[in-house]
Amino acid sequence: MENVEKPRWRLVKTDNPPFWVKPLIPVLALIGTFILTSVLILLADANPFEAYYYFLFAPLENQVSLLEVLVKSTPLIITGVAVTYAFATGYYNIGAEGQLYAGAIAATGIGMAMHGIPAIVALPLMIVGGFVAGMAWALIPALLKVKLAVDEVVTTLLMNSVMAYIVSAILNGPWRDPNSGWPQSPDIAPSAVFFKLIPRSRLNFGFILAVVLILILWIVMTRTSFGLKMRAVGLGKPAAKFAGIKVERTILTAALISGGIAGIAGVAEVAGIHFHLIGEISPGYGYTGVIIATLGALNAFGVGLAALFFGLVETGAQTLSRALGVPVYLGQVTQATMLLVALGMLLLQRYKFRRM
Amino acid sequence: MYIVEMQKVTKIFGELVANDHVDFQLRKGEIHALLGENGAGKTTLMRILYGLYQQTTGDIFIDGEKVTINSPKDAIKKGVGMVTQHFALVPPMTVAENVVLGYTDSFVLDQAAIEKKVGEAADQFSLDINPKSIVRHLSVGQRQRVEILKALYRNAKVLILDEPTAVLVPQEVDSLFETLNRLRKDDLSVIFISHKLDEVTKITDRVTVLRDGKSIGTVDTVNVTQKQLAAMMVGRDTFGVTRQTEINPDNKKILEVEDLCALDDKGLPALKNLKLSIRSGEILGIAGVGGNGQKELAEILSGVKSPTSGVLKINDKNLVGKDPSDFSKMGMGRIPEDRHEGVVGDLTVYENLALEHLDEYSKNGFLDKQAIRKNAEELIKNFQIKAKPSDRIRTLSGGNMQKVLLARVLSRQPEVVIAPQPTRGLDVGATEYVRQQLLEQRSRGAAVMLISEDLDEILSISDRIAVIYEGEIVGTINAQDATPEKLGLMMSGALREEA
Ligand SMILES: Nc1ncnc2c1ncn2[C@@H]1O[C@H](COP(=O)(O)OP(=O)(O)O)[C@@H](O)[C@H]1O
Ligand SMILES: [Mg+2]
Numbered sequence: 026m027e028n029v030e031k032p033r034w035r036l037v038k039t040d041n042p043p044f045w046v047k048p049l050i051p052v053l054a055l056i057g058t059f060i061l062t063s064v065l066i067l068l069a070d071a072n073p074f075e076a077y078y079y080f081l082f083a084p085l086e087n088q089v090s091l092l093e094v095l096v097k098s099t100p101l102i103i104t105g106v107a108v109t110y111a112f113a114t115g116y117y118n119i120g121a122e123g124q125l126y127a128g129a130i131a132a133t134g135i136g137m138a139m140h141g142i143p144a145i146v147a148l149p150l151m152i153v154g155g156f157v158a159g160m161a162w163a164l165i166p167a168l169l170k171v172k173l174a175v176d177e178v179v180t181t182l183l184m185n186s187v188m189a190y191i192v193s194a195i196l197n198g199p200w201r202d203p204n205s206g207w208p209q210s211p212d213i214a215p216s217a218v219f220f221k222l223i224p225r226s227r228l229n230f231g232f233i234l235a236v237v238l239i240l241i242l243w244i245v246m247t248r249t250s251f252g253l254k255m256r257a258v259g260l261g262k263p264a265a266k267f268a269g270i271k272v273e274r275t276i277l278t279a280a281l282i283s284g285g286i287a288g289i290a291g292v293a294e295v296a297g298i299h300f301h302l303i304g305e306i307s308p309g310y311g312y313t314g315v316i317i318a319t320l321g322a323l324n325a326f327g328v329g330l331a332a333l334f335f336g337l338v339e340t341g342a343q344t345l346s347r348a349l350g351v352p353v354y355l356g357q358v359t360q361a362t363m364l365l366v367a368l369g370m371l372l373l374q375r376y377k378f379r380r381m
Numbered sequence: 382m383y384i385v386e387m388q389k390v391t392k393i394f395g396e397l398v399a400n401d402h403v404d405f406q407l408r409k410g411e412i413h414a415l416l417g418e419n420g421a422g423k424t425t426l427m428r429i430l431y432g433l434y435q436q437t438t439g440d441i442f443i444d445g446e447k448v449t450i451n452s453p454k455d456a457i458k459k460g461v462g463m464v465t466q467h468f469a470l471v472p473p474m475t476v477a478e479n480v481v482l483g484y485t486d487s488f489v490l491d492q493a494a495i496e497k498k499v500g501e502a503a504d505q506f507s508l509d510i511n512p513k514s515i516v517r518h519l520s521v522g523q524r525q526r527v528e529i530l531k532a533l534y535r536n537a538k539v540l541i542l543d544e545p546t547a548v549l550v551p552q553e554v555d556s557l558f559e560t561l562n563r564l565r566k567d568d569l570s571v572i573f574i575s576h577k578l579d580e581v582t583k584i585t586d587r588v589t590v591l592r593d594g595k596s597i598g599t600v601d602t603v604n605v606t607q608k609q610l611a612a613m614m615v616g617r618d619t620f621g622v623t624r625q626t627e628i629n630p631d632n633k634k635i636l637e638v639e640d641l642c643a644l645d646d647k648g649l650p651a652l653k654n655l656k657l658s659i660r661s662g663e664i665l666g667i668a669g670v671g672g673n674g675q676k677e678l679a680e681i682l683s684g685v686k687s688p689t690s691g692v693l694k695i696n697d698k699n700l701v702g703k704d705p706s707d708f709s710k711m712g713m714g715r716i717p718e719d720r721h722e723g724v725v726g727d728l729t730v731y732e733n734l735a736l737e738h739l740d741e742y743s744k745n746g747f748l749d750k751q752a753i754r755k756n757a758e759e760l761i762k763n764f765q766i767k768a769k770p771s772d773r774i775r776t777l778s779g780g781n782m783q784k785v786l787l788a789r790v791l792s793r794q795p796e797v798v799i800a801p802q803p804t805r806g807l808d809v810g811a812t813e814y815v816r817q818q819l820l821e822q823r824s825r826g827a828a829v830m831l832i833s834e835d836l837d838e839i840l841s842i843s844d845r846i847a848v849i850y851e852g853e854i855v856g857t858i859n860a861q862d863a864t865p866e867k868l869g870l871m872m873s874g875a876l877r878e879e880a
């Protein structure tokens with residue numbers, strides 16, 4: 026008699042995950058992240074439960090830090106939305122960071138010229154200017170992609186480094202602050218500053234802009250013919266082409282919209298937070314936007330929620346570091362872990378266990 | 382005593398019962414057909430015997446002894462060999478190397494010695510094959526012979542052939558049958574999987590018919606007619622559709638193709654001065670062995686590939702240089718060759734149905750969701766699609782997916798219908814439905830092109846048949862003059878016939 030191989034549990038692929046899997050993913054991702062990061066928190070000599078209390082709940086307990094969560098979320102929402110347009114179309118724009126700076130440069134340039142011009146003119150000018158600048162910065166990789174099939178992941182990423190040099194060149198050259206001599210531009214005109222939503226907080230018009238961009242994203246994706254074209258191209262290029270959709274044109278348009286919106290994130294940071302251009306306007310909002318778009322499953326409200334959550338974690342990381350004396354980096358580590366865990370789960374939801 | 386006996390074998394995939402308490406007995410020295418429509422469970426049953434799957438329940442006996450087969454290795458040890466449609470050969474290696482691959486203990490191969498051994502084995506089984514040949518240079522029929530030799534070399538007593546003729550031209554089929562007859566004389570047992578009745582009656586001793594995973598019965602081949610076998614296979618007496626009326630030769634030429642040249646994906650010539658035309662109310666069948674330019678022809682006629690030169694006209698209007706949306710606007714009804722690449726799997730049925738004509742379904746850039754849904758509901762009803770408008774299309778069966786694509790195209794009453802391999806992988810019911818639809822298009826006056834590798838399909842509904850070989854039409858004949866033999870000769874490039 027031969028030895029029989031016993032049935033054992035195996036992973037098999039399934040096309041139809043049950044309906045309860047999707048809502049479970051964020052919860053499980055959170056638990057998974059908690060377990061993994063706990064190790065690090067323990068190494069930093071802190072109590073993980075206490076740490077997570079500071080991370081997730083403490084910022085919600087008083088108005089100041091609650092508003093700060095919204096402030097921190099603003100650029101993340103905008104870059105998340107920007108990246109979503111591209112990713113939904115199957116164009117992997119990793120260049121939101123550079124596009125954000127392009128928008129920031131434009132906003133600063135326009136903003137500095139707005140002395141004596143009313144806000145009603147200045148603000149739209151800056152927003153449009155930032156959008157166009159972001160678009161322009163996204164143009165070259167997009168053209169390379171549709172005309173020569175050059176991989177956009179590489180080119181958009183490279184454009185970020187190029188932009189970093191440009192910003193530094195501008196700040197050390199023409200826009201260097203004449204008073205201090207620092208690499209920092211002069212301030213924009215007062216009329217070009219985004220108005221505050223709540224006095225004496227940092228929460229400003231940029232947040233409204235972010236919310237509007239979410240709504241527009243939702244409408245475009247679910248209600249417009251262009252949104253359906255983008256999704257069709259993103260989900261099945263050959264089928265889209267076969268059905269007569271102009272695939273290249275759709276990708277190009279989506280890539281430019283994506284760059285333009287990332288540019289608006291730069292406008293919001295200049296006009297709402299810093300009021301001048303510095304090299305550190307963004308601590309990687311463009312890259313975090315990729316994470317947020319992915320975690321939000323390229324869904325408008327998912328992106329909004331993911332961005333708010335990241336804003337919370339970032340605010341919490343500061344509270345935490347103050348309270349327990351652990352490094353602020355823990356916030357970034359947590360965000361990155363969260364992404365990896367969530368990506369793993371998104372992959373795993375296509376599988377099920379089966380005994381065979 | 383049977384050399385192989387399978388008792389009440391059941392195999393369940395998720396919810397699907399692929400084999401349902403199947404009994405199967407194989408005698409020594411017989412050729413035994415496993416007959417059934419696509420999806421009947423033939424391959425699954427044999428994959429169980431060859432150790433590629435484990436049965437959910439049921440027992441297998443070899444030479445009267447109960448066995449457990451966990452892997453093809455076990456199967457080979459017990460004398461069972463299997464040849465599938467997709468050969469597992471290494472193209473740059475010689476025949477001899479391929480035959481011994483994975484079956485020698487020595488790490489270094491002694492070329493001369495293995496060539497001699499393999500050559501002897503080939504002689505022993507009268508398989509006409511040169512052990513020194515490089516597999517890459519062999520025809521499909523020869524490669525199949527290598528696979529058979531590979532199994533015999535491993536002392537197979539039972540040889541499973543899964544649809545061995547599907548990839549062959551008729552002449553190669555004859556030579557395969559000679560080989561099988563000789564093997565039978567050597568007391569080898571052959572399991573011959575097929576859904577082709579003429580082959581089954583021609584070569585086998587007994588037939589086991591599978592239908593929907595169940596065994597319908599085993600009969601001696603001499604005692605049954607093809608009609609009876611067909612009835613067992615599909616569960617009713619008549620099947621198949623055929624054209625009814627003759628076509629009027631005065632009908633206008635709708636589609637014209639002249640001197641069409643194109644390259645394949647590797648940049649090699651795929652179409653060479655191809656010429657054909659189709660009249661209104663006519664079905665032109667394009668017959669040929671796969672890979673002779675059919676794919677490129679279909680892609681060009683669908684507007685997704687550009688020819689390098691040539692003329693392509695619908696109603697005297699030029700199509701070269703136009704894009705797919707121009708094609709559909711100008712009356713080309715295009716059914717994609719690969720269903721799964723023709724639909725966007727993660728979009729819904731109603732979205733996929735609207736995709737080709739989005740400008741009609743939107744106002745000022747906004748989708749007219751009501752119109753889209755109404756259209757979907759109508760088409761689902763008219764084309765008997767088993768799905769809800771909001772189902773993701775990738776959850777549909779192949780047949781229903783194909784119906785969605787047909788509905789999208791045919792509801793527009795196009796003047797030309799391009800149907801490449803439209804029934805590939807579909808079950809009988811869906812196949813019949815698709816052919817019926819093509820015939821209805823013909824009656825409506827459309828010019829229909831049916832590209833198919835299934836000769837029966839071509840013969841049953843075409844008015845004229847053009848044979849494609851190495852990118853050229855080597856002949857066009859009227860359907861009533863066509864026989865499988867004649868088409869087979871043309872398909873293998875041995876015969877040219879000017880219409
Ligand atoms: N690995 C598998 N997983 C799930 N379903 C399968 C698998 N293999 C075959 N099937 C299903 O089992 C049924 C029988 O398939 P098969 O044995 O290939 O039929 P046949 O060879 O007679 O055409 C079909 O419905 C097929 O889709
Ligand atoms: Mg099969």
